[in-house]
Amino acid sequence: MSLPKKFESKDKSKERPCVPVREMARDLLTKWGFDPTNEAILPDRHPQYRECARHGRYPISMVDEQDVVRYIAPVCSICAAEHASQRLMESAAIPRRYIDCDFDNYVVDVPGQQTALDVCWDYAEHFAERASKGSSLILCGNPGTGKNHLASAIARTVLSMGRSVLHVTAYDVIARIRQTWQRGIGNSTELEVIRGFAEADLLIIDEVGKTFGSDGERVHLFEVIDHRYRDMKPTIILSNEGVEGVEKYLGAAAFDRLCQNGGLLLFDWQSYRRGRTGA
Ligand SMILES: [Zn+2]
Structure with a gap:
């Protein structure tokens, strides 16, 4: 799974120098009225993954072309396919x-x-x-x-x-x-x-x-x-x-x-x- 383009090509020069990323994130969250301790919703914290014990990691979020974070059902797609065929x-x-x-x-x-x-x-x-x-x-x-x-x-x-x-x-x-x-x-x-x-x-x-x-x-x-x-x-x-x-x-x-x-x-x-x- 490759990272979204936006994440890869992020222009570091535009960031304020010497400000820890975590702090920047808190500032941004406060500015937009979110809980400042919740950094998980920032676009550069995505995609996030979960681990399937049988099939390894799978994404539970992505950043779309408008830089909006989209959450995906936290279900391993291979497990889901297996269950579907079992039901059939x-x-x-x-x-x-x-x-x-x-x-x-x-x-x-x-x-x-x-x-x-x-x-x-x-x-x-x-x-x-x-x-x-x-x-x-x-x-x-x-x-x-x-x-x-x-x-x-x-x-x-x-x-x-x-x-x-x-x-x-x-x-x-x-x-x-x-x-x-x-x-x-x-x-x-x-x-x-x-x-x-x-x-x-x-x-x-x-x-x-x-x-x-x-x-x-x-x-x-x-x-x-x-x-x-x-x-x-x-x-x-x-x-x-x-x-x-x-x-x-x-x-x-x-x-x-x-x-x-x-x-x-x-x-x-x-x-x-x-x-x-x-x-
Ligand atoms: Zn699985």
Whole structure:
């Protein structure tokens, strides 16, 4: 960071000789009606800096072309950029509706819910080990039984470990890949998009089975699941279908890859969405 021109080129000959700078500053401040002990607002006391423990010093003030001191938000710009991208990642990882869903506030009324809670908690808590094996999870069954709640709780835990999580719907995956077919829209190729979905440490694919489930859709989902399988990266599938429905929709090959080293939880109890926090 270079000093402002004004500061560098200050003509020393115009200063009164033999008067300490500090004294001059006090005179000036008094003259302009400021607190004379506050020398910090004088233009030649700027730019001022603060220290970021991680990124070194950064300016918190500057002198503009009219010699006016401008103060800049005392925030390290690199830290601010990091926080912004973290927030983006979190919003992509946990749908707004489930942002407050955690393991602590998952309501257990029936034994099946306790099992689901235990399995998901264990998966999140030992994510490093699960991730190294590419161990996936399928949460399927009745709507309103807490699949999204538990998936969001897993996402939150994995994010807190400093790992990346992406939460998408099956439709997002299909639409994003098909978008690359249209010329002039975006610059990504199909493979780049698939690689993008394969990048996240944990990918959650929601609403599997909601679209029609044509062969074309099946191929796109398989490409993403297979890419992650080969990279040993875990995927969580959420579906309101039963086990057979999920297998039929994804195709046997993708289903087999997900089940290998992975777990399958069937949410077969009644919906508690009405009047409860579970979703
Ligand atoms: Zn910083």
